Amino acid sequence: MKLSEKKLLKKKEEIILSAIKIVNRKGYQGATMEEIAAELLMTKGSLYYYFKNKEDLIFQCHQLVLSNAMEEFQAQLEEPTSYEERLRKMIQIHIEYAIEEKETFNMIIKPDETFSTDRLDPLLKIRQDYARYFDEVIQGGIEANEFTIREPKIARMILLGAMNWIQQWYRPEGGMTKEDIQKIYAEYLLKIVK
Amino acid sequence: MKLSEKKLLKKKEEIILSAIKIVNRKGYQGATMEEIAAELLMTKGSLYYYFKNKEDLIFQCHQLVLSNAMEEFQAQLEEPTSYEERLRKMIQIHIEYAIEEKETFNMIIKPDETFSTDRLDPLLKIRQDYARYFDEVIQGGIEANEFTIREPKIARMILLGAMNWIQQWYRPEGGMTKEDIQKIYAEYLLKIVK
Amino acid sequence: MKLSEKKLLKKKEEIILSAIKIVNRKGYQGATMEEIAAELLMTKGSLYYYFKNKEDLIFQCHQLVLSNAMEEFQAQLEEPTSYEERLRKMIQIHIEYAIEEKETFNMIIKPDETFSTDRLDPLLKIRQDYARYFDEVIQGGIEANEFTIREPKIARMILLGAMNWIQQWYRPEGGMTKEDIQKIYAEYLLKIVK
Amino acid sequence: MKLSEKKLLKKKEEIILSAIKIVNRKGYQGATMEEIAAELLMTKGSLYYYFKNKEDLIFQCHQLVLSNAMEEFQAQLEEPTSYEERLRKMIQIHIEYAIEEKETFNMIIKPDETFSTDRLDPLLKIRQDYARYFDEVIQGGIEANEFTIREPKIARMILLGAMNWIQQWYRPEGGMTKEDIQKIYAEYLLKIVK
DNA sequence: AATGAATGAGTATTCATTCAT
DNA sequence: TATGAATGAATACTCATTCAT
Incomplete structure (x- = not known):
């Protein structure tokens, strides 16, 4: 059994x-x-x-991808440091995923118009959970006076949008390593919240 | 005739x-x-x-959208001011399109696996032209010591990614007006390059 | 008018x-x-x-072709000589048509399954008229003891089949001139009836 | 399996x-x-x-027909007799096919404009193989002084054309049996080569 | 006399889905 | 468990035909 x-x-x-x-x-x-x-x-x-059918299969694809990502995400965030450091780490992880697990990660990003609502709802919930990680760190940073920003949600949107876009242009053959990108993105994106 | x-x-x-x-x-x-x-x-x-066929139709959709966008883009950029002001304006226009012409603008963003190469090439060219507008302003700002950034291309990627992402979440029914978004995005995104 | x-x-x-x-x-x-x-x-x-419609057009194609062929056919047969000579001449004319007016002549040969019966009947009648020319000469030759054959219809079928087939293989670029073919065919085919 | x-x-x-x-x-x-x-x-x-698609299906139709014909052809040609006898036999077999397997055999005859070249080539090759059977017997007959003809290829063309044409007119309901036709055609066509 | 535009019936092809074995 | 075979609904595309202008 x-x-x-x-x-x-x-x-x-x-x-x-x-x-x-x-x-x-x-x-x-x-x-x-x-x-x-x-x-x-x-x-x-x-x-x-x-x-059961194609929709079911694709639905479970989304679920698997999202929960895998969340898991790894959480694991790497346990040791508490400054909020800036935490956010930097999160940016690195997210980019790591977006680049290394491109195929997988794509699914988090592209919303599928094809799902029936009863499938869509749980998906959106997980997506929100994912976003909340960022919100919490940003909010924490604001309260700790590490970040000066007044619109944490918008900031989060900018971060995610900027990072997800990497897939559109990044090619490993290009002159830039993943580490380069992680470093520069972290540097530039942190300017936003600080 | x-x-x-x-x-x-x-x-x-x-x-x-x-x-x-x-x-x-x-x-x-x-x-x-x-x-x-x-x-x-x-x-x-x-x-x-x-x-001629579906591909032809969809291809012409893309073309129309892209050239329309470019046109309006250019028209609004004629009076020269500081590079910061110019970039702010461009951000506003891009967001305007992304929100108001969502349906239309989407096409610029989503990569289409479906085009045959002879259709794809001209499209990619226009897309590059579009991106170049941003590059020029950013580069100009750097040379004029308005911007401090060292990676103009990456900066452009971050800007576009962040702005294109708006479509994924923005709903007019939500509490935020288009003008709010334009303002906040401009403010936050300019922090990156300055 | x-x-x-x-x-x-x-x-x-x-x-x-x-x-x-x-x-x-x-x-x-x-x-x-x-x-x-x-x-x-x-x-x-x-x-x-x-x-009126496509069928009508194609039908009239057939008619034109057939009557044109018949006309020229008849014209060239007026001066009476031996039946052998007449048949030789007819073979030459038919081959001439089959080669020179290939496109046109093809229509006599290929029966179109696509015609409705009321269109088909007149066509078949003209085709029969055409065939009758051959029958008459062959029959005449038999009665005049020029030809020894006992199955004039079959002989006619063999002649027409053999000649119509030329279109399937004859190419002007090949080593053979139209005159060669006319000569050899006439020679070989006359062996049948004699 | x-x-x-x-x-x-x-x-x-x-x-x-x-x-x-x-x-x-x-x-x-x-x-x-x-x-x-x-x-x-x-x-x-x-x-x-x-x-795979319609072309593929029709292509395989041709292939089957042709190879079937060839097979039977060869089988019946093993016992060696005079060339005249062999050719007579071949004529009978060909007519047999043209009449009995009319539907099938038609395909060998009608030239198909519809095939893409990579499909057409192998077909044409088989068609040539088929024709070669006749060429060999005719050539053999010439060398053995059974046949007097000087243009074996043309003779073959005449034979095939004459026989293939049978389909255009033969109806079993008509007064003639298949055996009649086989006999008369063999008789008349042999006159050509002798 | 000619045409631009529209139509609708038909055709090849694809593909998710089913189900007996 | 797995699959071979079949299905049917959907879909892009074609083309003869119509008709107002």
Whole structure:
């Protein structure tokens, strides 16, 4: 029982990871069940053993991605330092994800118009949770007089927007390393809140 | 001759505008020729009188949007003031577009995997032209010692990313007016370059 | 009246000739009204001033071709000589047509499944008339003891089949001139009836 | 494994045979996937499980027809007799096909404008192989002084043209049996080469 | 006489989904 | 569990035909 359940979950995750790849490459509509299955040397019929339908599969992709990101996020934020340091760290992590886990991370960013509302709601909730991490640090910084800003939400939007945009242009072959970007972005973005 | 040509162009523009609406709502794949036609009370067959195929139609959507944006952009930049003022103005215009012409402007932002290269190339060129406006002002500001920044390209990326992101969250029903946003964004974003 | 009628007829013939070209190149289904019109720098709408519909146009193509061929055929057969000479002459003329007027002549050969019966019947009648020319000469030759054959119809079929087939392989660039072919075919085919 | 493969192939062949029927009746353009499928009580979608697209299906029709014909052809030619006898036999077989397998055999004859070159080339090659059978026997007959002809290629063209034409007029309801035709054609056509 | 514009029926093709095995 | 096969609804695209001007 336990074993077979684990196997099931593992398989599901494999499928989800495959789906993420395809969806990021082709978009929701462009990704076909056939292609997702082929990536795993399965047939598309088999996918329906694990997922009710395409929407369900893609939905679970989003969920997995978001919760993974959150987890790692939280883990790295435990040791308390200055708010500036914390925000710098968060910026680095977010960029790390945006670059290294590009395919995965894309999903957090692109809102899918294709979800039915009952699927969309839980997704939006997780997204909000993610955003709240930033809000808390910014708010904390303001209260500790480290940050001078008066519109913490807007600041957060600017930060996220700026960082998510990296995917649009960053290419590892270009002259810039990930570390360069992390450093410069942290430097520039911190100017906003300070 | 002149008249019928004008009529043709007008009709084409109508179709393009309809298409932009649908595409922004549903994406390239999701937008159907049927729907685009229905919006104009036409039949899908008629679209093919004006456009070779779907790709052609969508391509011309992009072109129209981009050139419209560029035009207005340029017009408002003629009176020379300080670089800071110029950049502030550009930020305002860009946000204006991103909010008011959301449907339209989206197209500049979302990368389209769907275009064949011979369509994509001219589009990317216009996009670059657009970006160059920002580069020039930032570079000018640096040389005039108004801006202290050392990485003008990165700064431009941050600005564009931050502003384009507005579309993801801004709702006119929310508590914030467009003018609020323009003001706060300009203020915060200028902190980056100064 | 007369003049305008003549003009009308002339225009009709032009259209028919254009249609023949296209149909021979692409087949009945493959030929589009658009293409036929474009060849004449007209618009497809105009074709319907001259012809009721596509079937009507293509039908008249057949008619024109067949009667043209018949006419020339008859003209060249007036001076009476031996039946062998007459048949030789007919073979030459038929091959002449099959090669020189390839596009046009093709239509006699390919039976179009696409005609409705009321169109098909008159066509078949003309085709029969054409065949009868051969039958008469062969029959005459038999009665005059020039030909030994007992199955004149079959012989005619063999002759026509063999000659019509030329279109499938003859290319003017190849090593053989039209005259070569006429000569050899006449020689070989006459062996059949003699 | 073997079993399912065989089933697949069998199904494919069924589809091909159905397609041949329709195509012979209506031509390439006139045959619709819908009709081909309906003949087999399938839906048109299913066809695409077996064949990439219409061109692919029709292409495989040609291939099957041609190789079948060739096979039977060769099998019946093993016992060596005089060249005249061999050629007579070949004429009979060819006519047999042209009459009995009319639908099938038509495909060899009608030139298809519709194939892309990479499909057309292998087809033409097989067609040439087919023609070569005749060439060899005729050439052999010449060298053995059975035949007097000097233009073996032209003779082959005449033979094939004459025989292929049978389809245009032969109707089983007519007064003539297949055997009659085979006999008379063999008799008359042999006169050419002798 | 000609045409520009529109239409609608048809056609190939795709793909999520189902289900018997 | 997995899959092979089938389906049907959707979709881009074509084209003969119509008709007001």
